[in-house]
Amino acid sequence: MIDLLIRDGTVVDGTGRAPYAADVAVENGKIVEVGQLPEAHARRVISARGKLVTPGFIDIHRHADLAAYRPGFGQPELRQGLTTIVNGNCGLSAAPIRRSRRAEIAAYLQPICGQMPASVSTDSLAAYFENQPDSPLHTGMLVGAGVLRAGAAGYALERLEEKHYKAIHKAMEQALGDGALGVSLGLGYAPECFYTTEELMRALSPLAGQSIPVTVHMRQEGGGVLEALEEMLTVARKLRIPVHISHLKAMGRDNWGVKIPRALSMLEQARQEGLEVGCDAYPYTAGSTQLIHILPPDLLTGGMEAVVKRLQDKGVRRELAARIEDGCGFDDIAKLAGWDGIRLTSLHCPEDHPYQGKSIAEIAALWGQNPLDCCCDLLVREHCEITMVDFMASEEDIVTILQSPLSNVISDATYPTEGLLHPRVYGTFVHILEHFVRERGVLTVEQAIHKMTQKPAEVLHLPGKGVLAAGMDADINVFAPEKLHQPGTYENPCCLAEGMDYVLVDGAVAVEKGKCTGVKAGRILRR
Structure with missing residues (x-):
């Protein structure tokens, strides 16, 4: 007698194959058979009549490094069908962090990952894993190259010395040995934005010729997105490494409908050359990141204290105003999204809490200031620890990316400890099925x-994941697609997704009749 049988469902097996009627048998956390099983007997039977049966969903781009240590972690993820997530993205992993740099790096991570509890062990990735609490879903980690560089040289140094590269290489190799699934880059963030292309390749040289995945938040995602992509294709060619472009987009109305088709063509050409490259996208026209990301990279030199001091200088502000107006050489989010398209979602000073959810333009009007001075004053007072939601992308570009065979879906969910979250934390994967499949019809359900x-x-390279087939892990979703709904909005984002009837993690029922059971069957996934 098997442990569990899902009977009379319509299987969408994850391969892209058309849906088909089948039963799914589960034993000891594995799928043992998929097909017509009228004679099968099980200790438990779940009826899936009129419902889809799919592999558990996988989000390889989240920032839940520290959220995984918080009480109640996993409910927003499970309720949208996620059974596996990967953290440590955009060069911003919570480990490994050299002890002498912990406070500095933790402060930089805070707007993205939230406050770092004292209980989190960060000396090594092995220590981080060892102390990670039991989880209701599977988690894995990329090692963030930005954190490796900050650990070796801090945030102030622009040009590295031989000793710094040796320290980066040693820490990278140790993290991969500890089980990191790959290496993530954040070339839009300090301190990685200071790398030249040659210096970046030197930092990544231990990976040369290997199959270890490298994911990258590129240097630019607006007017310079194609040049940034060409840089990463150059890195892939010269080092002979897999490169995956994180959250591909073309910010700014002037770039919509123009840059993305060309970017996808460049990726396809690279694949025809034999390179292992691809991309992913989140299904929202607004992103979420640190407010300091509106600044040109050279203004981020010297660490946060230097940035704060710099932003108080009226001459620097005049220069910044001119550069924002010109918009050349960096991702000019203030111009690409507009001050009215940048909403502040986490502010730490009590006197600033009333401004959460308001745009820079709205706050500036309330203060009787121009938007740039308003923005700089807030950054100074908040010591640059502000998170924003920025409206800068085109849904038609998103559709174009999603329809490409090169792409997969991610959320890029960030987890600041306070303030407003982006609705993608709670609903990305249901949103895909509700909006892009059911409402717009731009993807089939199997796609x-x-x-x-x-x-x-x-x-x-996650073994046992992603396909409903015999021998694979029993991470399984059961749901009626017409009942899926993401109720969250930008104004009220913290709303659990609706419609997942059952979610199984390694064969254990983590969601039953739409409610989380509290079962913690998740494993830490190691390379």
Whole structure:
């Protein structure tokens, strides 16, 4: 007698194959058979009549490094069908962090990952894993190259010395040995934005010729997105490494409909050359990141204290105003999104809490200031620890990326400890099925499921994940697609997704009749 049988469902197996009627048998956390099983007997039977049965969804781009240590972690993820997530993205992993740099790096991570509890062990990735609490879903980690560089040289130094590269290489190799699934880059953030292309390749040289995945938040995602992509294709060619472009987009109305088709063509040409490259996208026209990301990279030199001091200088502000107006050489989010398209979502000073959810333009009007001075004053007072939601992308570009065979779905969910979250934390994967499949019809259900299961599992080489087939892990979703709904909005984002009837993690029922059971069957996934 088997442990569990899901009977009479419509299987969408993750491969892109058309849906088909089948039963799914589970034993000891594994799928043992998929097909017509009228004679099968099980200790428990779940009826899936009129419902889809799919692999558990996989999000390879989240920032829950520290959220994984918080009480109640996993409910927003499970309720949208996620059974596996990967953290440590955009060069911003919570480990490994050299002890002498912990406070400095933790402060930089805070707007993205939230406050670092004292209980989190960060000396090594092995220590981080050892102390990670039991989880209701599987978690894995990339090692952030930005944190490796900050650990070796801090945030102030622009040009590294031989000793710094040796320290980066040693820490990278140790983290990979501890089980990191790959290496993430954040070339839009300090201190990685200071690398030249040659210096970046030197930092990544231990990976040369290996199959270890490298994911990258590129140097630019607006007017310079194609040049940034060409840089990463150069890195892939010269080092002979897999490169995956994180949250591909073309910010700014002037770039919509123009840059993304060309970027996808460049990626396809690289694949025809034999390079292992691809991309992912989140299904929202607004992103979320640190407010300091509106600044040109050279204004980020010297660490946060230097940035704060610099932003108090009226001459620097005049220069910054001119550069924002010109918009050349960096991701000019203030111009690409507009001051009215930048909403502040986490502010730490009590006197600033009333401004959460308001745009820079709105706050400036309340203060009787121009938007740039308002923004700089806030950054100074908040010591640059502000998170924003910025409206800068085109839904038609998102559709173009999602329809490409090169892409998979991600959320890029960030987890600041206070303030407003982005609705993608709670609803990305249901939103894909509700909006892009059911409402717009731009993806078939089997295409969407493939991009949320097998495709991301292939990107990070996750064995046993992403396909409903005998021998695979029993991470399984059961749901009626017409009942899926993401109620969250930008104004009220913290709303659990609706419609997942059952979610199984390693064969254990983590969601039953739409409610989380509290079962913690998740494992730490190591390379």
